[in-house]
Amino acid sequence: MRVVSLVPSLTEAVAETFPGALVGATDWCTHPADLDVPRIGGTKNPDVDRIVALAPDLVIANEEENRAPDLDALRAAGLPVLVTEVRSVPQAFAELARVLGACGARRPRWLAEAEQAWTDLPQPEDRRTAVVPIWRRPWMVLGRDTFAGDVLARLGVGHLYAGHPERYPRIPLEELRAAAPDLVVLPDEPYRFTTDDGPEAFPGLPCALVSGRHLTWYGPSLRAAPQVLAGALRATRR
Numbered sequence: 075m076r077v078v079s080l081v082p083s084l085t086e087a088v089a090e091t092f093p094g095a096l097v098g099a100t101d102w103c104t105h106p107a108d109l110d111v112p113r114i115g116g117t118k119n120p121d122v123d124r125i126v127a128l129a130p131d132l133v134i135a136n137e138e139e140n141r142a143p144d145l146d147a148l149r150a151a152g153l154p155v156l157v158t159e160v161r162s163v164p165q166a167f168a169e170l171a172r173v174l175g176a177c178g179a180r181r182p183r184w185l186a187e188a189e190q191a192w193t194d195l196p197q198p199e200d201r202r203t204a205v206v207p208i209w210r211r212p213w214m215v216l217g218r219d220t221f222a223g224d225v226l227a228r229l230g231v232g233h234l235y236a237g238h239p240e241r242y243p244r245i246p247l248e249e250l251r252a253a254a255p256d257l258v259v260l261p262d263e264p265y266r267f268t269t270d271d272g273p274e275a276f277p278g279l280p281c282a283l284v285s286g287r288h289l290t291w292y293g294p295s296l297r298a299a300p301q302v303l304a305g306a307l308r309a310t311r312r
Contacts, residue, residue: 075178078130079103080117080140083291084158084173088134090294091174091182098128105287105295120144126151134173136160162224163192166292188296195300198230202256204282206233207272208242209265213250217243222290226259229304233259247275255279257310261286280310 078098079085085103158169206216217238260267263286273281288299
């Protein structure tokens with residue numbers, strides 16, 4: 075099976091499950107760290123001709139991360155394209171099973187371990203509210219119906235824009251501050267928030283700097299995500 079992946083988290087899933095199957099991945103596919111395959115551009119601007127030349131049996135993509143015109147061009151070139159939709163933790167597990175099955179793999183151990191990690195989550199001691207910026211200049215936050223929002227909800231954190239009509243709305247900083255959340259969750263991707271870039275915009279509010287991979291990726295990282303994220307969130311209580 076020859077597979078090209080246009081989604082970093084799916085690249086990691088296929089690489090861990092089916093070593094040698096990947097013949098192409100995006101420039102943003104950073105895991106596993108030793109992945110050595112041809113790079114075909116970004117998630118939003120893949121080199122269609124390069125992908126076609128790699129002659130994959132399957133291209134795996136995501137409806138949010140990849141652009142429909144690129145996927146249509148791949149199909150027009152005769153390539154099978156499997157498009158995932160992931161907006162919750164259970165949906166992530168279902169889609170991972172679908173992708174790996176399409177690649178010819180049996181259900182891998184890591185997927186069972188990841189599901190168990192989320193099944194065994196303790197009930198949150200209390201629930202807190204948060205705003206979750208994913209970009210600045212302009213400020214953008216998690217809105218409705220997002221995988222990351224569901225991840226946080228399962229860890230006891232409800233984000234204040236979960237009912238917004240947009241999935242990733244642009245919200246002025248003054249409005250984010252006025253929303254009076256219990257904390258601010260700052261991931262290191264897609265925007266790389268750091269201790270020196272992000273928390274200063276929210277004086278007086280506890281800020282949790284979290285791993286974007288554990289918050290937004292659906293793949294082998296789901297095994298450790300509950301523990302990693304819960305630790306970062308717990309640190310804001312000190």
